[in-house]
Amino acid sequence: MTQTIPNQDNPDQTPFSDIRRLIASVPGADRDAVAMVRERDAMLTKPAGALGRLENLVEWLAAWQGKGQPSLDRPLVCVFAASHGVTKRGVSAFPAEVNRQMLDNFAAGGGAINQLCAAYGLGFKVFDLAIDLPTGDICEGPAFTEKECVATMAFGMEAIAAGTDCLGLGEMGIGNTTIAAAIYAALYGGGAAHWVGRGTGVDAAGIERKVAAVEAALAFHAGHLDDPLHVLSRLGGREIAAMAGAILAARMQRIPVVIDGYVATSAAAILHAIDPSMLDHCLAGHVSAEGAHAEVLERLGLVPLLALGMRLGEASGAALAIGLLKGALACHRDMATFAQAGVSGRSES
Numbered sequence: 204m205t206q207t208i209p210n211q212d213n214p215d216q217t218p219f220s221d222i223r224r225l226i227a228s229v230p231g232a233d234r235d236a237v238a239m240v241r242e243r244d245a246m247l248t249k250p251a252g253a254l255g256r257l258e259n260l261v262e263w264l265a266a267w268q269g270k271g272q273p274s275l276d277r278p279l280v281c282v283f284a285a286s287h288g289v290t291k292r293g294v295s296a297f298p299a300e301v302n303r304q305m306l307d308n309f310a311a312g313g314g315a316i317n318q319l320c321a322a323y324g325l326g327f328k329v330f331d332l333a334i335d336l337p338t339g340d341i342c343e344g345p346a347f348t349e350k351e352c353v354a355t356m357a358f359g360m361e362a363i364a365a366g367t368d369c370l371g372l373g374e375m376g377i378g379n380t381t382i383a384a385a386i387y388a389a390l391y392g393g394g395a396a397h398w399v400g401r402g403t404g405v406d407a408a409g410i411e412r413k414v415a416a417v418e419a420a421l422a423f424h425a426g427h428l429d430d431p432l433h434v435l436s437r438l439g440g441r442e443i444a445a446m447a448g449a450i451l452a453a454r455m456q457r458i459p460v461v462i463d464g465y466v467a468t469s470a471a472a473i474l475h476a477i478d479p480s481m482l483d484h485c486l487a488g489h490v491s492a493e494g495a496h497a498e499v500l501e502r503l504g505l506v507p508l509l510a511l512g513m514r515l516g517e518a519s520g521a522a523l524a525i526g527l528l529k530g531a532l533a534c535h536r537d538m539a540t541f542a543q544a545g546v547s548g549r550s551e552s
Contacts, residue, residue: 218349219432222356222451226478229454232266239271246540250549256508257531260486264532267459267484268368272536275529279326279367280518281449282309282316283359283374285333285441288340289420290378294413296403299377302334306375309517316373316517323526325371330362332441341385342419345437352436352444359448363458370453371488371525372470373463373518374442377403380493383469385417385438387499389428390476395421400465400494402514431476439473446470454484461528463521464491464514468499475503486528489513489520 240262245251252258264273284306290299308314309329320327332355338346347355363370376382380402387398395417399410421428424437435444447470453460462471462485474481487505490497492514500507508524541548 218353222353222432223477225451225455226474226481229451229481230457232483233269234266236265236269236271236273237262240265240273240535243540244535246542247535247538248541248544248546249538254531254534257534260528260531261535263486264369264459264528267457269457273532274368275525275532277326277367278324278369278371278525278529279328279363280316280320280371280373280522280525281362282327282329282518283372283442283445284329284331285374285376285379285445286335286337287346287376287378287382287440288337289342289381289416290337291340292342292412292416293409294381294402294405294416295377296405296409297377299337301377302375306331306334309375314517315515315519316522319519319522319526323522323529325522325525326367328362330358330445332358332445338440341382341438342416342423344423346382346439347436347441349432349436352432352439355441355444356448356451359445360452362445362449363452363456367458369459369461369525369528370449371461371463371518371521372446372449372467373516373521374446374466375517376440376442376466379440379442379466381413381416382438382440382443383466384413384494385420386434386443386469386472387495388417388421389424389434389438390431390472391502398495400514402493431473434476435473439469442466443470443473447473450474450481450485454481458484460485461488461521461524462486462505463488463518464516465493465496465499466516467518467521468496468503471505472499472503479504486524488522488524491520
């Protein structure tokens with residue numbers, strides 16, 4: 204038998220080793236760009252701080268785009284679609300065939316996300332992650348292998364290959380609120396019932412089945428959930444792995460990210476559990492009505508931009524938030540300065 208000699212300079216030779224190296228090498232914020240935004244903001248025809256968080260949002264864009272004049276010329280919303288073996292346990296109000304039907308609906312322009320992207324002038328892409336091939340039932344085995352997980356993350360990293368200056372992330376997949384609940388329970392502890400919500404609208408019996416599924420998954424994988432990437436491969440799904448990859452790639456390329464709701468946030472939670480600074484370039488588009496999303500966002504240090512009682516998924520909250528970002532940037536870019544408008548500035552005391 205051939206013995207593999209580990210690389211002493213890089214002892215981590217698991218399928219996840221490249222992911223860990225990328226996370227360790229991500230760039231930080233551009234403070235010079237933030238200073239340039241603040242300098243212009245001080246000259247605009249408004250009291251300092253009068254636009255509240257809108258001013259901070261422009262600073263955030265500048266910090267992570269790495270330029271003093273941030274842009275939203277090519278915002279892109281991506282929806283990653285996948286299917287899950289756990290759906291056979293009756294954890295959703297809708298059957299698994301809705302996955303393919305919803306992809307057809309997106310293609311025809313009939314989804315809510317299609318209308319939001321059109322209204323705000325956002326690019327829109329849908330990624331079919333083997334929608335007709337469910338991942339393994341997490342109650343009786345891993346969702347997928349570590350190699351498959353890494354390959355799916357790499358696929359998600361390609362989502363920004365065509366270029367964008369702001370990325371909105373969302374998902375579609377029957378059963379994936381159960382998957383997200385299992386991820387949160389593995390990362391943060393607590394009973395399954397604490398993390399399980401109604402998803403697409405299951406009744407009380409459906410809630411019981413979801414809780415039972417999460418409990419069974421945690422029991423089956425006990426002893427193998429001490430590493431966030433193992434949590435992802437054992438309990439996750441293709442859309443969640445792909446979103447994690449997209450968040451990582453966006454950081455490497457200085458692209459700000461707007462995260463959607465309960466399920467999309469679980470991808471961010473995996474990265475945050477590895478390195479809390481991994482979400483500094485991310486914004487929570489909204490707080491979902493689903494389950495304990497508000498608690499998760501608090502744990503991640505993300506203050507949601509909107510609170511509209513939504514639980515649709517498919518990047519709907521992220522798209523709305525990018526629309527608000529466009530408004531914030533328009534004010535910063537196009538407002539007149541005191542000098543241009545002939546308006547007297549603040550009086551010196």
